[in-house]
Amino acid sequence: MKQDSLYDLAPWSRHYTSGGTGKLAPPESQNLPQMLVAASKAFAAQSAFTCVTPNGMYGTLTYAQVDQMSDDFAVYLREVIGLKAGARVAVQTPNCLSTPVAIFGILKAGCVLVNTNPLYTEREMKHQFNDAGVEALVLIDMFADKMATIARETNVKHVVLCSVSSFFPPVVRQIIKGIQKYWNKVIPTTNLAHLTINDALAKGALARNDLRIDVSQYWKRLAQNDLALLQYTGGTTGVSKGAMLTHGNLLWNIEQILAIGRDKIDMGRETVLTALPIYHIFAFTANLLTFYRCGARNLLIPSPRPIQNLQRAFENYKVTWISGVNTLFNALLNEEWFVAFPPKHLKAAIGGGAAMHSAVVKRWEAVTGAPLAEGYGLTESSPAVCFQPLSGLRKTDSIGIPAHETAVRLVDDNGEPVAQGEPGEIIVRGPQVMLGYWNQAEESAKTIRDGWLYTGDIAVMDSDFMFKIVDRKKDLIIVSGFNVYPNEVEDAIAKHDKVMEAAVIGVPDAKTGEAVRAYVVKRDDSLTEAELAAHCRTLLTGYKLPAKIIFRDELPKTPIGKILRKDLRKEALAATQAPAA
């Protein structure tokens, strides 16, 4: 095929900074624990993670401490509670010191990590835990009450609770706990059977000494093709399912990210700010794994909202790298303290999660003097697929070029490559592409065909052979980087007795990229917007909630009765573009 060869010749290669080949040496490690242990040894005495609270209080763990504590946690999982290799263990925390300890411990135990959003509702938690077959859970104490209500409906037999202040210096820890418990009242009392993370580590350490366990025996034989992570996503079709990412997927993606940033990364000398949640694949791979491998100090921000929570972190540490989404960068640029004193030592920023606005990118680069490179990726690809080179040709409205060792084509509905400048669905092949979806053979087969991952995103390749996203194939709504599936929101709305039917679409939003809008036909005239919004809040996480609910007498439909979301979208767009009367 003529056009086939266009993409397969990788005409974008000239934009690669390092030699222009797009080739990469394979990862040195066979599995993630091997990489983690190597970094822990190389940078043992250095600070690995520093959790920074809004008032500047902090707790720090060194590489050696993280190594030892995650070893203890691995022994706890394997010996104390008797999990087998391959058992699924969920981590449901905001960014805090317990997060890396738990995650690395799970991987070292040869278990499979299940990243879970702490803001999930009980219903969402239950679905995810049962689907993944989670046996043990590391949970933030603030949400122990949610777990208590569903614990019996899951197979989770062991719960380990941690706090934002876990592993902080004692006085500071007590103050933070006191404020959380008695002033903010965010720590519920619960009858959920659990162990604290400190107790779990103590038990693990005890067993390690008693049984003289060499933790490396748990992971020595793990190969690149072995499963490391179930990262839940609606995928491109809607039902929440676990993308199966292997040790190799993640190790390769680390190298691919490093290939982009290497010129601006000094091993053992960087400080990266992690304001995005680690349970999201972007921060998981880009911040947690990649920068651990580089011996960086990782600043963990438990909550980036309000954005002022980042002020002390920027003031007290020489931040050299930061990752974020459009919303985060935009919010920082609207802060007096940030604009007055932009981070002097910043080398680069990585944007992703959702489309960056070129106005924000330009302003960021003007204020900080460091490049903001946009990346494109998805959960199914660990996530990085495309990136903007940090030097050379800069295009702020583009997603740049494919990562090293990554083949990308744009294809039409028949899977045939489209011509340059023509829109087509992005399909991807590379070492970072997942095995498939957990227990979803059919969905997997739909998404990965002949080794190509069908992303559902439509892009064009411009005259410089750079890519630009133009539309999404499916009706997926992306709110600040989080996927929202109209089906799920519609289902939740429809559960209300007074609702006849509902259609949900995404509308452009200056703050979140897209906002969820619901069109609802009432069954009972007494239904109010507030009543329906309250109902949705019991079923859906914040970002999935409709920002606006519009009542209608009827919804546009196809002859066979399928609701036409695209007509509603067109109408909503026309309304925003129409000049104000």
Place this chain on the structure above:
Amino acid sequence: MLTELETKLLGVMMMLIMFGMGASLTFRDFLIAFKKPKGVLIGLLCQYGIMPFLGYALAVILGLPPALAVGLILMGCMPGGTTSNIFTYFSKGVLALSIMMTSVSTLVAVVAVPALLELYSNLAGVSGAFKIPAENVAQVLVVLLVPTVLGMLLRKWNANIGAVVELMGGFLGVVVILFLIGSWVPRNYQLLLSTPWPVYFAAIGLGVIGMLLGYWLARLLRQDNNRSRTISLETGIQNGPLAVLIVTLTFTGTMQQEVLLIPVLYSLFIVITSSLVTYFYRGRSEREALARDQAKIGTMIGASPAAA
């Protein structure tokens, strides 16, 4: 009156409070305040425009005798109290603005307080023995800058210790007021019983009217609701212990007792009134935050729950 030991203790506590206040600050905060001075300027206007005049006006309108007038005017001229930061925190106001206003007004106090005190004392016709020498005031304020700067250095050296000292300094502010009440009220209850209502009105009114005027001036100058509430608390809450310290260092005997009456009463009642106002403001803040959330749900990725 306070015993010499109590006066010394008060001095030490003031030092610790200012140490705590310093620990809440970074040098960068000041630089930002100078680069973007609007909020702080409005704060200063409220602090040194409204309050001293209010003290003077109340003294004249209520026809207070010189001893009480000088106490009231002194109270009005004081910089912002460090306890305002705690109340701002609890009312969910703009903590950074409150801290900034307290510290800038404390810095400016070295010049502003002696000058304003002189001006309004003369206007009110206070003279002779009841006049507080400007040098005394300036001296006390300069001395208090030392622990403030030490606090800032501590913060820079270790953010954890700085944050803990900041918290303790704030609570110490409340403790000092309780200490004043505890040691002063029992010994002077007769005086309290015989004190006429205009004195109570002046002591309570200074804080309450100051908060009201501060709020509306801030609104007038187009500050949003939350900032206006912060400025309001900051304006109304004066550094009571500082006034008590200055009085005890300047006067002795019965004279001290008379002048001290209004600063002590003010300190006593401001804890009560600002607690009530804080409770009210907190409710308003929460309602507004809720309405905002409703308008833009899920604006930020990773809206993870607030830490401390």
